[in-house]
Amino acid sequence: xxxxxxxxxxxxxxxxxxxxxxxxxxxxxxxxxxxxxxxxxxxxxxxxxxxxxxxxxxxxxxxxxxxxxxxxxxxxxxxxxxxxxxxxxxxxxxxxxxxxxxxxxxxxxxxxxxxxxxxxxxxxxxxxxxxxxxxxxxxxxxxxxxxxxxxxxxxxxxxxxxxxxxxxxxxxxxxxxxxxxxxxxxxxxxxxxxxxxxxxxxxxxxxxxxxxxxxxxxxxxxxxxxxxxxxxxxxxxxxxxxxxxxxxxxxxxxxxxxxxxxxxxxxxxxxxxx
Amino acid sequence: xxxxxxxxxxxxxxxxxxxxxxxxxxxxxxxxxxxxxxxxxxxxxxxxxxxxxxxxxxxxxxxxxxxxxxxxxxxxxxxxxxxxxxxxxxxxxxxxxxxxxxxxxxxxxxxxxxxxxxxxxxxxxxxxxxxxxxxxxxxxxxxxxxxxxxxxxxxxxxxxxxxxxxxxxxxxxxxxxxxxxxxxxxxxxxxxxxxxxxxxxxxxxxxxxxxxxxxxxxxxxxxxxxxxxxxxxxxxxxxxxxxxxxxxxxxxxxxxxxxxxxxxxxxxxxxxxxxxxxxxxxxxxxxxxxxxxxxxxxxxxxxxxxxxxxxxxxxxxxxxxxxxxxxxxxxxxxxxxxxxxxxx
Ligand SMILES: Cc1cc2nc3c(=O)[nH]c(=O)nc-3n(C[C@H](O)[C@H](O)[C@H](O)COP(=O)(O)OP(=O)(O)OC[C@H]3O[C@@H](n4cnc5c(N)ncnc54)[C@H](O)[C@@H]3O)c2cc1C
Ligand SMILES: Cc1cc2nc3c(=O)[nH]c(=O)nc-3n(C[C@H](O)[C@H](O)[C@H](O)COP(=O)(O)O)c2cc1C
Numbered sequence: 001x002x003x004x005x006x007x008x009x010x011x012x013x014x015x016x017x018x019x020x021x022x023x024x025x026x027x028x029x030x031x032x033x034x035x036x037x038x039x040x041x042x043x044x045x046x047x048x049x050x051x052x053x054x055x056x057x058x059x060x061x062x063x064x065x066x067x068x069x070x071x072x073x074x075x076x077x078x079x080x081x082x083x084x085x086x087x088x089x090x091x092x093x094x095x096x097x098x099x100x101x102x103x104x105x106x107x108x109x110x111x112x113x114x115x116x117x118x119x120x121x122x123x124x125x126x127x128x129x130x131x132x133x134x135x136x137x138x139x140x141x142x143x144x145x146x147x148x149x150x151x152x153x154x155x156x157x158x159x160x161x162x163x164x165x166x167x168x169x170x171x172x173x174x175x176x177x178x179x180x181x182x183x184x185x186x187x188x189x190x191x192x193x194x195x196x197x198x199x200x201x202x203x204x205x206x207x208x209x210x211x212x213x214x215x216x217x218x219x220x221x222x223x224x225x226x227x228x229x230x231x232x233x234x235x236x237x238x239x240x241x242x243x244x245x246x247x248x249x250x251x252x253x254x255x256x257x258x259x260x261x262x263x264x265x266x267x268x269x270x271x272x273x274x
Numbered sequence: 275x276x277x278x279x280x281x282x283x284x285x286x287x288x289x290x291x292x293x294x295x296x297x298x299x300x301x302x303x304x305x306x307x308x309x310x311x312x313x314x315x316x317x318x319x320x321x322x323x324x325x326x327x328x329x330x331x332x333x334x335x336x337x338x339x340x341x342x343x344x345x346x347x348x349x350x351x352x353x354x355x356x357x358x359x360x361x362x363x364x365x366x367x368x369x370x371x372x373x374x375x376x377x378x379x380x381x382x383x384x385x386x387x388x389x390x391x392x393x394x395x396x397x398x399x400x401x402x403x404x405x406x407x408x409x410x411x412x413x414x415x416x417x418x419x420x421x422x423x424x425x426x427x428x429x430x431x432x433x434x435x436x437x438x439x440x441x442x443x444x445x446x447x448x449x450x451x452x453x454x455x456x457x458x459x460x461x462x463x464x465x466x467x468x469x470x471x472x473x474x475x476x477x478x479x480x481x482x483x484x485x486x487x488x489x490x491x492x493x494x495x496x497x498x499x500x501x502x503x504x505x506x507x508x509x510x511x512x513x514x515x516x517x518x519x520x521x522x523x524x525x526x527x528x529x530x531x532x533x534x535x536x537x538x539x540x541x542x543x544x545x546x547x548x549x550x551x552x553x554x555x556x557x558x559x560x561x562x563x564x565x566x567x568x569x570x571x572x573x574x575x576x577x578x579x580x581x582x583x584x585x586x587x588x589x590x591x592x593x594x595x596x597x598x599x600x601x602x603x604x605x606x607x608x609x610x611x612x613x614x615x616x617x618x
Pocket of ligand 2: 229230330331332333355356370377379381383409436439475501502503526527528529531554555556557575576577578579
């Protein structure tokens with residue numbers, strides 16, 4: 001039996017970056033060995049433990065970008081550099097890509113963070129990435145400055161208030177990119193990647209399906225153990241676990257998840273509609 | 275003329291046997307042949323299972339779809355996560371930690387109550403792929419009676435009564451499985467409210483599990499499930515200088531507890547040889563399951579195995595059981611049930 005270890009190890013926070021008033025990035029000096037799309041469970045002793053996407057990872061460190069939304073994330077936002085946080089993982093299936101591909105990354109909210117990690121790794125393999133993000137307004141945009149520093153990337157922005165980029169949803173941009181590629185004025189799109197609010201992903205799933213373009217989506221559900229035992233993140237009707245067979249699933253799989261875009265479950269397993 | 279004996283095993287045995295027999299006939303030899311095709315079919319409390327490996331309660335049991343997923347991966351039957359009458363919040367996380375030796379859990383038996391169970395079990399019961407064991411839990415004796423009656427209406431094959439969770443508080447501040455009197459009281463009230471077979475799930479954390487099992491059987495239990503998790507135990511993070519599980523303590527499961535579950539089942543079977551047992555605790559491989567059956571179990575529960583070998587653990591263990599049986603000339607598990615008794 002191969003060695004297994006799924007007990008959190010406490011690690012000091014190396015650095016905290018304030019991204020927006022409600023978003024911080026935490027950097028840990030820890031060899032996590034994650035691939036883009038995977039997540040970690042972060043434990044704050046005495047508070048809680050929650051799943052978070054890996055926003056960047058190399059041999060020395062990894063990053064997590066976190067919205068302050070509730071008890072756990074708000075407590076995390078109170079922490080200082082040097083404070084201890086428990087880490088276990090990485091967990092789940094990540095994004096797949098191959099060298100020299102053209103990728104379109106679709107991010108909403110903190111979804112921009114894992115897509116940044118994907119972009120970093122993909123351009124290393126000679127890929128071209130269209131990095132498409134949506135946000136409420138200019139001050140809520142994440143990761144744009146970091147992505148700008150990467151080669152072989154085009155950035156496209158959509159905001160609800162039109163303060164930067166186009167006004168409206170980022171899915172409008174996806175449609176334009178697909179039409180350009182189809183007309184031959186730009187390179188063929190090999191895969192679309194989506195991470196963000198479920199209704200955004202549902203739209204992306206539909207668009208890609210209609211145009212016959214491959215896509216991978218990060219489908220997030222309430223998670224506890226992270227390693228496929230507790231059954232908390234099993235989805236209907238197939239019963240597959242989003243912490244194990246996901247969170248990243250192909251569009252074919254996503255379209256077989258009958259609850260995708262319709263409902264999710266809370267910590268006691270009760271159904272809530274989106 | 276020689277006298278030969280041939281044993282052909284498993285799938286394809288027929289072909290191998292036929293060609294061998296032809297060769298022998300041509301040479302004029304006399305052969306005795308034995309063909310071994312093992313059937314893992316098991317009957318428990320009158321319910322028929324394709325194989326004896328059932329998903330233990332609390333693992334992959336939050337939704338009907340999740341239980342189906344286990345059957346697709348080879349489970350012979352499934353057990354729901356413990357069902358409460360009304361919503362019961364679980365503990366904060368971390369709720370489960372594990373390494374190559376053991377798992378420690380204090381999920382806190384979260385559940386949304388009988389209304390949710392109606393929906394989820396309904397999804398499982400539609401074209402039911404394998405027998406369903408509904409596991410129920412309550413904090414008060416009277417609530418056990420009510421939940422037993424309501425769950426019976428949902429049409430499971432068997433009711434398993436969890437009186438042994440080490441990390442939820444009940445009216446006594448300790449599990450009902452800790453005393454003969456309390457265990458019998460719960461069994462009695464459940465017995466009155468359902469005609470389905472009832473199995474009482476016992477705790478190993480007692481002086482004599484045999485005496486508790488006997489009290490349950492005398493009070494009307496049809497079968498016994500042994501064991502629930504051990505301890506509770508604790509793990510401390512030396513950096514944070516704090517217990518890791520949010521509940522501080524949790525039940526121990528996995529490979530480390532197999533000697534305890536084997537002994538519990540052995541002792542219960544010895545004292546109550548007619549009572550069918552679901553042997554649970556640290557069963558990971560097909561050989562482990564055979565060992566449990568030799569101790570006296572009829573069904574074998576697997577929970578933590580999902581951590582070590584993923585959900586395919588059920589199918590893998592079933593294949594391993596079949597392979598072992600065929601190699602050892604065992605055609606049916608009835609031949610080896612309780613085999614460890616009477617020797618040594
Ligand atoms: C695979 C995955 C990756 C994620 N990546 C990120 C990330 O990179 N950055 C980020 O800010 N957030 C991320 N989240 C969401 C994050 O887990 C929740 O925001 C966090 O758990 C909220 O906890 P809280 O106590 O602060 O707030 P609460 O008030 O407890 O919860 C707020 C909302 O967060 C969701 N949530 C709460 N607990 C969980 C849980 N255990 N599992 C899943 N969702 C939960 C629920 O929808 C809830 O309504 C991710 C979730 C998943 C499943
Ligand atoms: C994560 C987890 C949750 C559990 N939840 C329940 C439960 O809700 N009800 C119950 O009767 N037993 C529960 N158990 C106990 C198991 O059903 C089983 O008796 C025990 O874990 C020993 O078997 P194992 O080593 O195969 O896991 C749980 C065990 C684990 C590991």
